[in-house]
Amino acid sequence: MQTRRTFLVSTVAAGAVLAAPAIVRAKPFDNVTLTLNGFGGDFDRIMKETVADPLKAETGLDVTYAPGGSSAAVAKTIATPDNPPFDIVLCDSPSVPELIKADMIDPVTPDKVPNVANLLPGLPEFGQHGVPFMISSSVITYNTEETQTPIASYADLARPDLEGRVALFNLENTGGVLYLLAMAEANGGGIDNIDPAFAALERIKPNIVTLTSSTVSLIQLFEQREATAGALWNGRVFAMQNAGQPMAMVAPSEGIYSLMSYYNPIKGTKHPEAVATYLNKALSDEAIGAIANFFRYGPTTTVDLPKAVADTIITFGPEGRAKIKTLDWTKIAEKRSGWIERFNRTMA
Amino acid sequence: MNSSSVAARGTVRVGPSGRYAWIALTAPLAIVLLLFLVVPILSLLRASFFEGDRSFNASGVSLEHYLRFLTDSYYLNVMLDTLGYGLATALLCLVLGFPTGYALARAKPHWRRWGLIIIILPLTLSLVIVVFGWLVVLGRQGLVNQVLVFTGLIDKPIRLLFNSPAVIIVLAQQFLPFMVLSVMSVVGHIDPTLEQASANLRANRWTTFRKVIVPLSLPGILSGLTLVFVLSVSAFITPRLIGGHRVQMLGSLIYEQIIVLLNWPFGAAMSAVLFTVTLTITLIVNKWLKSHPG
Incomplete structure (x- = not known):
C-alpha cells in the first residue's frame, strides 16, 4: 500500500527524471547570439553548415550573419566604437590595418583559440591581429569561345584583338589593387613607384568595356558576354566554370597576387568567450576544408584536401604558396587613396 | 447668434489649450527628424571641418577639404556633370511623366486607382534589383538588342550600357513616379471647364495646352522637376x-571616400557642397512657387 511518504518520494523522483533532459541540455552559450557580417550567398551557407549549426548543437550559441560589403562593415564598426554592430568582422587584408589603426580589434592567441596553431607558418600578415581563413588570388579569365589566342598576362589585355572586350575591377575592389601592383612590379615599379602600372593601364584602356567595384557585376558581364576577358578572383572563375561557362582561368605571368580574408574579433564584445569558441570552430578542418572545396580559394591551415581539389587551387601546398607575392598592406592602405584618385582621373 | 450656439451646431471651438495642440501632434515626428536627420547632418558638417583624412580621434577646424574640392577642376567637373545628369533626368521625366500625370488626373476614379498602383509599384522594388534588371535588359543579349535585331534595325547587338544616355534612362525610370504624382495632384485641381471654355473661344488643343494647362500645372511641374533633380544628383548605385x-x-565619389577610403572628412565636405547646391535650388523653386501660386 502506498503511504504518503512513498508517494512524495516517487513524485520527486519522477519530476527529477522529467527535468533531467533540460538540466543536461543547459549549454554554455544558451541565449548568446554573435553577429558577424557575412560575405553572403554560398559563403554564408557554408559557414552556417560547418560552424554555426555545429556550435548551436554543441554550445547553444546562436550566430547571425548580416550579409553586406566588408568595407561597409569596417566603416560601420569604426563609426560606432562604443557600441559596435558586430562581434566579429570579416574583411580582407587591406581593411585590417584600418581596424588596427582604429584600435577596434583584439589580438588572437593560441591559449584562447587553440586552432590558431593550425595556421600555416608565416601566413598571418598582421601578427596576432586577425585570423586568416582563405586566400583569394587575382587571375586572368577569358571566354574560350570568343578569344582565339590564349591570354597569358595582364599585359596581353592590351592586345588589339581584345578591343572593347575587357572588363576589370576598379581600385575600390582590392582585385583592382592586385592587378595594379602586378603591372607595376612587372614593369620595374612597385608600391613606391606606381607609374609603370598606370602606363600599362593606359595601353589597356582602349580595350576596356567598363570598370566596376562589384564582383557580382563583373561576373554578370562575363556571363552575358558583355566582356570576354579580364581579371577576376580565382574562386569566382571556378564557380563560372562549374556553371558551364567557357571561361579559362590563367595564373598571370606577372605572378600570383593574393589577399587573405580575416576574422577580426571586435574589442568590447559582450561575449569574448563565445567569440573565441566561434573562431576556433571556424579554423577547424571541416570549415576551412569546406570553403576550399567549394570555392577553390586557398586554405590557410594545414588541412588535408583531396588531390582533385588540391590540384585546382593555385595557392595550395608549399609550391603554390611560394608563388604568392608578399605585399605590405599597411603601406598599400596609405597609398591607396592617391591611387584611386589617379585611377578615376586616368580611366574616366 | 452667440458662440455657444455655433459650437452646438458642430463648429469646433479652439480654446487656449487647443491652440497649442499642434505642438503635441507634431512633436513625435519633430523628435524623429531632429534625432535622425538634423543631428546626423550637423555631425556630417562637423566632420567636414576636421583636420586630416580620418574622423576618429580627429579634432581641430580646417577648410582643407572644401579647398581641395573647390580648387580642383576634376571635382568641379564631376559636380557640373552631376548637375547636368540631374537636369537631363528631370526633363526626361517631365516629358514622359506629364502626359501620364495629366491622363491619370482626368481618368475615372477606378482607372486612376489602377494607374496609381502601376506607377507606384516599381518604388517597392529594391534599387539594386532594378539596376541589375536593367543590366540584363540593356545587355548585348538583352531584350532591347533582341528586339532591334529582330526588327532589322541593327545587324548585330550593340552596346547600350556604360554611357550617359543609359544612366539618364535608368534614373528617369526610377524617379518617374515622383513627377507623375506631382503633376497629377496639381492637374486634379484644375477645373476641366477652363479647358472647355478655352475650346469655346476657338483655341485648338495645342493653344489650350500652352495657355491654360501648362501655366496652371506649373507648380506641379516645378515640384516634380525639383524632386527628380534632387534624387538624381544624389544617386550613386545607378551611375x-x-x-x-x-x-x-558626385554620389559615387562620396561613397568611395566614406566607405572605401574611410576619408569621412573629405566625403563629408563633398556631401556638404552637394547638399548646399540642392538646398539652394529647392529654396529658389519654393520661393518662385510662393510668388506664383498658380
Whole structure:
C-alpha cells in the first residue's frame, strides 16, 4: 500500500527524471547570439553548415550573419566604437590595418583559440591581429569561345584583338589593387613607384568595356558576354566554370597576387568567450576544408584536401604558396587613396 | 447668434489649450527628424571641418577639404556633370511623366486607382534589383538588342550600357513616379471647364495646352522637376553599375571616400557642397512657387 511518504518520494523522483533532459541540455552559450557580417550567398551557407549549426548543437550559441560589403562593415564598426554592430568582422587584408589603426580589434592567441596553431607558418600578415581563413588570388579569365589566342598576362589585355572586350575591377575592389601592383612590379615599379602600372593601364584602356567595384557585376558581364576577358578572383572563375561557362582561368605571368580574408574579433564584445569558441570552430578542418572545396580559394591551415581539389587551387601546398607575392598592406592602405584618385582621373 | 450656439451646431471651438495642440501632434515626428536627420547632418558638417583624412580621434577646424574640392577642376567637373545628369533626368521625366500625370488626373476614379498602383509599384522594388534588371535588359543579349535585331534595325547587338544616355534612362525610370504624382495632384485641381471654355473661344488643343494647362500645372511641374533633380544628383548605385567608369557622379565619389577610403572628412565636405547646391535650388523653386501660386 502506498503511504504518503512513498508517494512524495516517487513524485520527486519522477519530476527529477522529467527535468533531467533540460538540466543536461543547459549549454554554455544558451541565449548568446554573435553577429558577424557575412560575405553572403554560398559563403554564408557554408559557414552556417560547418560552424554555426555545429556550435548551436554543441554550445547553444546562436550566430547571425548580416550579409553586406566588408568595407561597409569596417566603416560601420569604426563609426560606432562604443557600441559596435558586430562581434566579429570579416574583411580582407587591406581593411585590417584600418581596424588596427582604429584600435577596434583584439589580438588572437593560441591559449584562447587553440586552432590558431593550425595556421600555416608565416601566413598571418598582421601578427596576432586577425585570423586568416582563405586566400583569394587575382587571375586572368577569358571566354574560350570568343578569344582565339590564349591570354597569358595582364599585359596581353592590351592586345588589339581584345578591343572593347575587357572588363576589370576598379581600385575600390582590392582585385583592382592586385592587378595594379602586378603591372607595376612587372614593369620595374612597385608600391613606391606606381607609374609603370598606370602606363600599362593606359595601353589597356582602349580595350576596356567598363570598370566596376562589384564582383557580382563583373561576373554578370562575363556571363552575358558583355566582356570576354579580364581579371577576376580565382574562386569566382571556378564557380563560372562549374556553371558551364567557357571561361579559362590563367595564373598571370606577372605572378600570383593574393589577399587573405580575416576574422577580426571586435574589442568590447559582450561575449569574448563565445567569440573565441566561434573562431576556433571556424579554423577547424571541416570549415576551412569546406570553403576550399567549394570555392577553390586557398586554405590557410594545414588541412588535408583531396588531390582533385588540391590540384585546382593555385595557392595550395608549399609550391603554390611560394608563388604568392608578399605585399605590405599597411603601406598599400596609405597609398591607396592617391591611387584611386589617379585611377578615376586616368580611366574616366 | 452667440458662440455657444455655433459650437452646438458642430463648429469646433479652439480654446487656449487647443491652440497649442499642434505642438503635441507634431512633436513625435519633430523628435524623429531632429534625432535622425538634423543631428546626423550637423555631425556630417562637423566632420567636414576636421583636420586630416580620418574622423576618429580627429579634432581641430580646417577648410582643407572644401579647398581641395573647390580648387580642383576634376571635382568641379564631376559636380557640373552631376548637375547636368540631374537636369537631363528631370526633363526626361517631365516629358514622359506629364502626359501620364495629366491622363491619370482626368481618368475615372477606378482607372486612376489602377494607374496609381502601376506607377507606384516599381518604388517597392529594391534599387539594386532594378539596376541589375536593367543590366540584363540593356545587355548585348538583352531584350532591347533582341528586339532591334529582330526588327532589322541593327545587324548585330550593340552596346547600350556604360554611357550617359543609359544612366539618364535608368534614373528617369526610377524617379518617374515622383513627377507623375506631382503633376497629377496639381492637374486634379484644375477645373476641366477652363479647358472647355478655352475650346469655346476657338483655341485648338495645342493653344489650350500652352495657355491654360501648362501655366496652371506649373507648380506641379516645378515640384516634380525639383524632386527628380534632387534624387538624381544624389544617386550613386545607378551611375556606378549602369555608367561604369565613364559616367562619374558626385554620389559615387562620396561613397568611395566614406566607405572605401574611410576619408569621412573629405566625403563629408563633398556631401556638404552637394547638399548646399540642392538646398539652394529647392529654396529658389519654393520661393518662385510662393510668388506664383498658380
